[in-house]
Amino acid sequence: MTAHPPGRHDASVFIRACRGEDHEHVPVWFMRQAGRALPEYRAVREQHAFEEVVHTPELAAEVTLQPVRRYGVDAAILFSDIVTPVQALGIGVEIKPGVGPVVERPLRSEGDLARLRPLEAEEDLGFVLDTVSILVDQLDVPLIGFAGAPFTLASYLVEGGPSKSYTRTKAMMFSQEPLWHDLMRRLSDITLASLRAQVGRGASAVQLFDSWAGALAPADYARYVLPHSRRILEGLADLGVPRIHFGVNTGELLGAMADAGADVVGVDWRVPLEQARRRIPDGVAFQGNLEPAVALAPWELVEERVRDVLDRAGGRVDHVFNLGHGVLPETDPDVLARVVDLVHREGRVDTTAPSVATDGG
Amino acid sequence: MTAHPPGRHDASVFIRACRGEDHEHVPVWFMRQAGRALPEYRAVREQHAFEEVVHTPELAAEVTLQPVRRYGVDAAILFSDIVTPVQALGIGVEIKPGVGPVVERPLRSEGDLARLRPLEAEEDLGFVLDTVSILVDQLDVPLIGFAGAPFTLASYLVEGGPSKSYTRTKAMMFSQEPLWHDLMRRLSDITLASLRAQVGRGASAVQLFDSWAGALAPADYARYVLPHSRRILEGLADLGVPRIHFGVNTGELLGAMADAGADVVGVDWRVPLEQARRRIPDGVAFQGNLEPAVALAPWELVEERVRDVLDRAGGRVDHVFNLGHGVLPETDPDVLARVVDLVHREGRVDTTAPSVATDGG
Numbered sequence: 001m002t003a004h005p006p007g008r009h010d011a012s013v014f015i016r017a018c019r020g021e022d023h024e025h026v027p028v029w030f031m032r033q034a035g036r037a038l039p040e041y042r043a044v045r046e047q048h049a050f051e052e053v054v055h056t057p058e059l060a061a062e063v064t065l066q067p068v069r070r071y072g073v074d075a076a077i078l079f080s081d082i083v084t085p086v087q088a089l090g091i092g093v094e095i096k097p098g099v100g101p102v103v104e105r106p107l108r109s110e111g112d113l114a115r116l117r118p119l120e121a122e123e124d125l126g127f128v129l130d131t132v133s134i135l136v137d138q139l140d141v142p143l144i145g146f147a148g149a150p151f152t153l154a155s156y157l158v159e160g161g162p163s164k165s166y167t168r169t170k171a172m173m174f175s176q177e178p179l180w181h182d183l184m185r186r187l188s189d190i191t192l193a194s195l196r197a198q199v200g201r202g203a204s205a206v207q208l209f210d211s212w213a214g215a216l217a218p219a220d221y222a223r224y225v226l227p228h229s230r231r232i233l234e235g236l237a238d239l240g241v242p243r244i245h246f247g248v249n250t251g252e253l254l255g256a257m258a259d260a261g262a263d264v265v266g267v268d269w270r271v272p273l274e275q276a277r278r279r280i281p282d283g284v285a286f287q288g289n290l291e292p293a294v295a296l297a298p299w300e301l302v303e304e305r306v307r308d309v310l311d312r313a314g315g316r317v318d319h320v321f322n323l324g325h326g327v328l329p330e331t332d333p334d335v336l337a338r339v340v341d342l343v344h345r346e347g348r349v350d351t352t353a354p355s356v357a358t359d360g361g
Numbered sequence: 362m363t364a365h366p367p368g369r370h371d372a373s374v375f376i377r378a379c380r381g382e383d384h385e386h387v388p389v390w391f392m393r394q395a396g397r398a399l400p401e402y403r404a405v406r407e408q409h410a411f412e413e414v415v416h417t418p419e420l421a422a423e424v425t426l427q428p429v430r431r432y433g434v435d436a437a438i439l440f441s442d443i444v445t446p447v448q449a450l451g452i453g454v455e456i457k458p459g460v461g462p463v464v465e466r467p468l469r470s471e472g473d474l475a476r477l478r479p480l481e482a483e484e485d486l487g488f489v490l491d492t493v494s495i496l497v498d499q500l501d502v503p504l505i506g507f508a509g510a511p512f513t514l515a516s517y518l519v520e521g522g523p524s525k526s527y528t529r530t531k532a533m534m535f536s537q538e539p540l541w542h543d544l545m546r547r548l549s550d551i552t553l554a555s556l557r558a559q560v561g562r563g564a565s566a567v568q569l570f571d572s573w574a575g576a577l578a579p580a581d582y583a584r585y586v587l588p589h590s591r592r593i594l595e596g597l598a599d600l601g602v603p604r605i606h607f608g609v610n611t612g613e614l615l616g617a618m619a620d621a622g623a624d625v626v627g628v629d630w631r632v633p634l635e636q637a638r639r640r641i642p643d644g645v646a647f648q649g650n651l652e653p654a655v656a657l658a659p660w661e662l663v664e665e666r667v668r669d670v671l672d673r674a675g676g677r678v679d680h681v682f683n684l685g686h687g688v689l690p691e692t693d694p695d696v697l698a699r700v701v702d703l704v705h706r707e708g709r710v711d712t713t714a715p716s717v718a719t720d721g722g
Contacts, residue, residue, distance in 0.1 A: 167654060167689055174658035214610075217630045217652050217685075219669070249575075251612045252631050269578045270613050291578050293528060297535035308580070324578075328528055 004202035006241050009142040014074040015204060017349075018242035018264050018285050020318035026310065026347025027074035028340050029144075031246070031266075032326030033067035034079045037333055040066045050095055054081055057130035064135055064143075070333060071340045075142045075205070076135060078198065080128055082148025082209060083156060085194045086187075088124040091115055091157065099162065106160035108172070110179055116186040121197030128194070129201050136202030144244070145198035149210035149232070150187035151225045152247070157183075166215050173224045184228040192235045199239045207244040207266070208232060210257070214249025214268075221253050226260050233261030244287060248325050254279040269324025273312035285318035292323045295331045295339070302335060306342050315350025365563035367602050370503040375435040376565060378710075379603035379625050379646050381679035387671065387708025388435035389701050390505075392607070392627075393687030394428035395440045398694055401427045411456055415441055418491035425496055425504075431694060432701045436503045436566070437496060439559065441489055443509025443570060444517060446555045447548075449485040452476055452518065460523065467521035469533070471540055477547040482558030489555070490562050497563030505605070506559035510571035510593070511548035512586045513608070518544075527576050534585045545589040553596045560600045568605040568627070569593060571618070575610025575629075582614050587621050594622030605648060609686050615640040630685025634673035646679035653684045656692045656700070663696060667703050676711025 009015050016023035035041055041063050044053060053059045064079040083101040087093045092104030107113060121129065135143050151169075156162070158169045173180045195206045213225055233243050245257045246266025258265050258280050267276040267288035280286055294305045313319040321343045327336065370376050377384035396402055402424050405414060414420045425440040444462040448454045453465030468474060482490065496504050512530075517523070519530040534541045556567045574586055594604050606618045607627025619626050619641050628637040628649035641647055655666045674680040682704045688697065 165654070165689060167657070167691055170652075170654035171657040171691070174655060174662055214631070218633060220652065249610055249631065252633070252636070270575070270610065272579060272613070275613070291531075291581065293526070293531035294535060296528070296532040301535055328526060330528055330532070 004136040006199050006202055006204050006239065009204045012074065012142050012204075014142050014320065015242060017318060017320050018205060018244070020283070020285055022317055022351055023349060025344050026313070026319055026321050026349060028321035028343040028347070029073040029075040029077065030067070030071070030323050030327050030336060031077070033071065033073060033077065033336075034063045035327060036329035037327050037331040037336070038066055038070065039333075040070070050081075050097065054079070054084055055127050057127055057134055060127075060131040061134040061138070064131070065138065068139065068141060071337050072344075073141070073340055075144050076139055077144040077207065078128070078132060078135070078146040078203070080131075080146050082152060082211070084128060085119055085125060085147070085190050086116065086153060086157065089115070089117055089119060089190070093156070101156045102161040103157055106168075107157045107183065108168070110182070113179070113182055113186060116183070116190065119190040119193040121193045125194055125197065129197055132198050132201040132203055142204035143202065145195055145203035145206040147191045147195050147206065147208055149208050149213065149245075149247075150184045150191060150228045151213045151216070152209060152211045153187045153191070154183055155212050166212065173220070177224075180224060181228075184225070185231070188228040188231045192232045195232065195236055196239065199236070199241050203241065205242040205244060206236065207246060208262075210245065210247040210250075213247040213253060213257075214251075216253075218252050218256060221256055226256055229257070229260040237261070242285075246287070251276070251279075255281065258284040264318075264320060266322065267324065273309060274314065277314075277316075285320065286313075287320040287322050289322065289324040290339070292325050292328050292331070295323075295328065295335050299335065299338065302339065303342060306339055307346065310343070310347050315348060317349050317351065321347060365497040367560050367563055367565050367600065370565040373435065373503050373565075375503050375681065376603060378679060378681050379566060379605070381644075381646055383678055383712055384710060386705050387674070387680055387682050387710060389682035389704040389708070390434040390436040390438065391428070391432070391684050391688050391697060392438070394432065394434060394438065394697075395424045396688060397690035398688050398692040398697070399427055399431065400694075401431070411442075411458065415445060416488050418488055418495055421488075421492040422495040422499070425492070426499060429500065429502060432698050433705075434502070434701055436505050437500050438505040438568065439489070439493060439496070439507040439564070441492075441507050443507075443513060443572070445489060446480055446486060446508070446551050447477065447514060447518065450476070450478055450480065450551070454517070462517045463522040464518055467529075468518045468544065469529070471543070474540070474543055474547060477544070477551065479547075480551040480554040482554045486555055486558065490558055493559050493562040493564055503565035504563065506556055506564035506567040508552045508556050508567065508569055510569045510574065510606075510608075511545045511552060511589045512574045512577070513570060513572045514548045514552070515544055516573050527573065531581075534581070538585075541585060542589075545586070546592070549589040549592045553593045556593065556597060557600065560597070560602050564602065566603040566605060567597065568607060569623075571606065571608040571611075574608040574614060574618075575612075577614075579613050579617060582617055587617055590618070590621040598622070603646075607648070612637070612640075616642065619645040625679075625681060627683065628685065634670060635675065638675075638677075646681065647674075648681040648683045650683070650685040651700070653686050653689050653692070656684075656689065656696050660696070660699065663700065664703060667700055668707065671704070671708050676709060678710050678712065682708060
């Protein structure tokens with residue numbers, strides 16, 4: 001394999017949009033673009049369990065490439081799981097189909113935290129990094145590195161699995177603040193090590209998923225979460241790759257997530273994009289936000305709603321088109337292929353529109 | 362039993378706050394104040410299944426009264442379940458402990474809709490109305506009638522149970538719009554009939570729970586849901602009782618939910634209350650919004666956060682204190698009792714603060 005510096009895609013529409021630099025057309029990719037909506041993914045999964053795919057570089061690379069081939073999206077995202085790094089440390093986590101990550105012995109006390117030793121990325125996550133290497137070698141578009149943010153990771157580790165109310169997690173946060181921050185610091189270091197190593201192997205950007213941070217009131221996010229997410233995002237600054245930060249239900253947190261050090265803030269479908277834009281400071285780009293279930297509608301409605309997202313984005317150079325959350329497994333891939341075509345055809349960048357470039361951000 | 366007109370609590374702090382009329386102190390009640398946080402509720406449940414409690418007026422009345430006795434809250438809310446009216450129509454719905462409502466044969470086609478015949482409240486929901494009658498006879502505070510809004514009901518009926526993504530519900534909404542509106546109209550009529558009958562028996566206010574409407578983008582809420590919620594809320598207008606409307610994750614829908622005909626809009630804990638207030642038109646009161654998990658924290662933090670909610674509410678006469686969602690089962694009831702005392706002691710109404718009365722709403 002040849003060396004691929006993270007900056008080699010600097011001229012791509014995706015990287016230029018993340019940086020608010022002028023470019024040809026609005027870039028588009030889809031969260032969870034690799035996955036069960038694709039028959040070629042399901043074919044791989046008929047032969048290999050989910051965990052096996054994640055842990056086998058050739059398979060993880062293959063399913064990462066599938067949506068790039070099929071849709072012609074402007075970026076690939078590493079196929080992995082948010083719990084993969086903690087799993088690699090020997091925390092017993094099983095990803096149960098239809099359920100999500102289930103933690104054998106949840107972390108709830110000071111003694112439990114010792115199990116979260118520092119991550120040695122090359123040794124612990126060699127299979128992930130080898131996946132990255134294969135991908136940067138084969139891809140013509142930027143590869144987005146992938147990690148779960150500390151709050152979301154903590155929620156699985158403390159609850160022991162997916163949760164509706166995050167009661168134990170919040171109880172620890174509110175009642176055992178030093179323990180909470182210790183847990184969050186350890187998870188931040190693990191996440192940072194994983195992302196730095198992915199960029200070291202040639203990932204051109206990273207997305208930090210704080211999927212469940214939207215369960216928090218803004219004041220709690222600011223006090224219990226933001227300092228840790230900032231530690232990660234600022235810890236990536238010297239690498240010079242765009243840092244995307246996203247979670248669902250984060251309408252009231254968009255400004256804070258930018259403030260944590262994101263270059264691009266992802267917006268879920270609940271917030272009209274022009275309103276989201278007002279909550280994100282100038283100088284920070286935005287990504288989103290088609291309602292994922294709209295892809296299940298007749299094409300006329302899909303088309304109308306894609307255009308609506310583009311309209312609300314206002315032709316700004318710092319917009320990356322995406323869904324407001326991951327592709328639903330029930331989605332017809334042909335619809336997403338048409339969405340990509342439509343965004344490429346009609347998503348013109350208006351260099352006279354307010355943007356990071358012209359707003360002085 | 363004597364006759365109890367719905368207006369007999371017009372002088373209560375709760376009703377006056379709902380109407381933006383001057384009163385002594387900020388009223389407080391808690392969503393799901395009756396329930397598993399209370400040992401006296403758990404004692405009832407040791408003897409009787411959930412469904413049995415809901416269907417037995419003496420038991421439903423008893424568990425409704427428990428939190429009023431213990432906490433001294435300013436309103437009671439009918440103990441019932443949002444699926445009770447459709448269950449009463451013979452739609453096979455089982456409320457599974459720890460899961461939620463599970464529908465035996467989900468409604469997914471035009472043929473299925475015939476199963477949703479009109480509700481004859483006196484016959485179909487006699488046990489609910491008898492509960493109301495017992496309660497208005499025994500309560501010294503207003504009773505809030507209870508119903509689930511059509512979108513939330515539809516989500517259970519179409520999905521067949523609780524859902525994370527509401528994929529089938531949204532697919533029907535987007536792809537079979539006439540069927541969707543037919544379903545929503547039937548559910549609206551059922552809900553309206555139930556609420557009117559509750560008020561007929563003396564309920565002093567109603568709360569329409571659209572718990573899951575926050576899963577929708579504002580444009581979809583406006584097109585597929587709001588007209589039906591409006592049909593219910595406007596259909597109650599002649600009764601003259603305050604109409605409260607609430608759902609979680611509705612930060613972007615607060616204005617629309619007011620527009621649907623609410624007198625009071627409930628706010629979840631994600632939206633700082635002074636910001637929520639700006640999204641709710643003058644003339645409409647607001648309710649909320651302490652993070653329910655804060656009740657699991659040490660008292661110093663609870664106290665700080667209760668005061669923060671009161672501060673953000675700004676002493677307005679149209680504020681009703683509540684949690685941002687239901688009481689968590691893990692909550693220590695003593696903490697909630699102290700919250701009530703604190704709100705009563707410190708939640709002074711500032712008659713010089715902007716309010717529905719002074720803003721000309």
